[in-house]
Amino acid sequence: xxxxxxxxERFRAKLVNGAFPYQYEALSLHDFSGFLDIQMLxxxxxxxxxxxxxxxxxxxxxxxxxxxxxxxxNIRIDATLAITQNVSCIAADAVSGMVCENTxxxxxxxxxxxxxxxxxCLRDGEIILRYVSYALLAGDxxxxxxxxxxxxxxxxxxxxxPLANAIRAIEIMKIATVAIMTETNTGRKxxxxxxxGSGADCKDIASEAASYFDxxxxxxx
Amino acid sequence: MKSAVTTVISSADASGRFPTxxxxxSVKGSFDRAASRLExxxxxxxxxxxxxxxxxxxxxxxxxxxxxxKDKCARDINHYLRLINYCLVTGGTGPLDEWGIAGMREVxxxxxxxxxxxxxxxxxxxxxxxxxxxxxxxxxTEFKGLLDYLINALA
Numbered sequence: 001x002x003x004x005x006x007x008x009e010r011f012r013a014k015l016v017n018g019a020f021p022y023q024y025e026a027l028s029l030h031d032f033s034g035f036l037d038i039q040m041l042x043x044x045x046x047x048x049x050x051x052x053x054x055x056x057x058x059x060x061x062x063x064x065x066x067x068x069x070x071x072x073x074n075i076r077i078d079a080t081l082a083i084t085q086n087v088s089c090i091a092a093d094a095v096s097g098m099v100c101e102n103t104x105x106x107x108x109x110x111x112x113x114x115x116x117x118x119x120x121c122l123r124d125g126e127i128i129l130r131y132v133s134y135a136l137l138a139g140d141x142x143x144x145x146x147x148x149x150x151x152x153x154x155x156x157x158x159x160x161x162p163l164a165n166a167i168r169a170i171e172i173m174k175i176a177t178v179a180i181m182t183e184t185n186t187g188r189k190x191x192x193x194x195x196x197g198s199g200a201d202c203k204d205i206a207s208e209a210a211s212y213f214d215x216x217x218x219x220x221x
Numbered sequence: 222m223k224s225a226v227t228t229v230i231s232s233a234d235a236s237g238r239f240p241t242x243x244x245x246x247s248v249k250g251s252f253d254r255a256a257s258r259l260e261x262x263x264x265x266x267x268x269x270x271x272x273x274x275x276x277x278x279x280x281x282x283x284x285x286x287x288x289x290x291k292d293k294c295a296r297d298i299n300h301y302l303r304l305i306n307y308c309l310v311t312g313g314t315g316p317l318d319e320w321g322i323a324g325m326r327e328v329x330x331x332x333x334x335x336x337x338x339x340x341x342x343x344x345x346x347x348x349x350x351x352x353x354x355x356x357x358x359x360x361x362t363e364f365k366g367l368l369d370y371l372i373n374a375l376a
Binding site: 039040041042044045047048049051052055056057058059060063066067070073074077080081083084087129130133134135141143147194213 | 222223224226227229230233234237238239240241242245249252255256259262263265266267269300302303306309310311312314315320349
C-alpha cells in the first residue's frame with residue numbers, strides 16, 4: 001500500500017511537471033496496454049466521440065440527454081460538493097470500518113501496521129474519492145477509468161495489498177457518500193450545496209456516484 | 222478531448238486536489254452558456270446540408286466547373302461544419318483542433334488545395350446566417366465565433 005502511494009506521488013509529480021502521466025511506470029511496472037488510447041471525456045465530448053464514429057453531426061435526439069445534463073447541473077454540483085466537503089471523514093470512516101471488521105489488520109504483521117501503512121491506506125481512499133468526484137462532475141467515468149482504475153488491481157497485487165479489504169473500504173465509502181449526498185445519514189446535514197438544494201434532489205445523481213464506486217470495486221474483484 | 226469541464230478537471234488533477242469552489246464556478250459558467258450553443262448545434266445539424274450546398278453554389282457560381290471537384294469541396298465543407306457542431310456541443314475548440322486543424326497545413330500543402338475557396342465558402346455561411354430563421358441571436362454568435370476560428374486557421 002505504501003508503495004502504491006509512492007507511485008501515485010510519482011504520477012502526480014509527473015503531472016505537475018507537465019510530462020505525460022504514468023508513462024514510465026506504465027512501461028516498467030504493469031501492463032497498461034491501451035492506456036494511450038483512453039482520453040478524458042465528459043458528457044459532451046462523449047457524445048462527440050460517439051457521433052464522430054458515425055460521421056454524423058449531433059442532432060436533436062442526442063442533444064436531449066445533454067440538455068438534461070445541463071438542466072441537472074446544479075444538482076450535480078451539489079453532489080460533488082457533498083464529496084469534497086467530507087473527504088477525510090468518508091475515507092477515515094471507511095478505513096476504520098474495514099479495520100473494525102478485521103482487527104488483525106492493525107496488529108503486528110497486519111496490513112495496516114504500522115501507522116504509516118494505515119496512512120497510505122487513508123490516502124488511497126482519498127485518491128479514489130478524488131477521481132470519483134471528477135467523474136461525477138464530468139458525468140462520465142473515463143477520467144476514473146483512465147487515471148485511477150487502470151492498473152490499480154495489478155499495482156495492489158504486486159504490492160500484496162489484500163483486495164478483499166480494499167474492496168470493503170470502497171464499499172463503505174460508497175455507502176457513506178450516498179448517505180451524505182441524499183441526506184439519509186444519521187445526524188446533521190453534512191454538506192452545504194451552492195443551491196441549497198435538498199438531499200432528495202440528489203437521489204438520481206447519488207446512484208450515478210454509486211456506480212462509479214462500483215466500477216472501482218469491479219476492477220479490483 | 223478538451224472541453225470546458227475536462228480542462229478544469231485536468232488542472233485539478235495536475236495539482237492533486239479535489240474540485241474547488243472556483244473550479245465548480247467555472248464549470249457552472251460553462252453550463253450557463255450551454256443553452257445557446259446547444260441550440261446552435263441543433264440548428265446547424267438541421268441545416269448542415271443546405272449551408273453546404275448554398276455556400277458551394279455561391280463559390281462555384283454559374284460558370285462551368287468540374288462537378289467531381291465541387292462534390293469534394295462540398296464534402297470538406299460538410300466535414301468542417303460537422304466539427305463545428307461538435308465544438309458547439311463540447312463548448313471548446315477541441316474537436317476542430319484535434320480532428321480538423323492538426324495536420325491541416327500539411328494536407329493542404331501536399332494536395333495543393335485551394336484554401337481561398339474554403340475561406341470564401343465559410344465566410345459566405347458566416348455572413349448569411351439568418352437570424353432568427355436559422356437560429357437565434359445568441360446561438361448565431363456562438364456559431365460565427367467558431368467559423369471565424371476556423372477561417373483564421375485556414376488563412
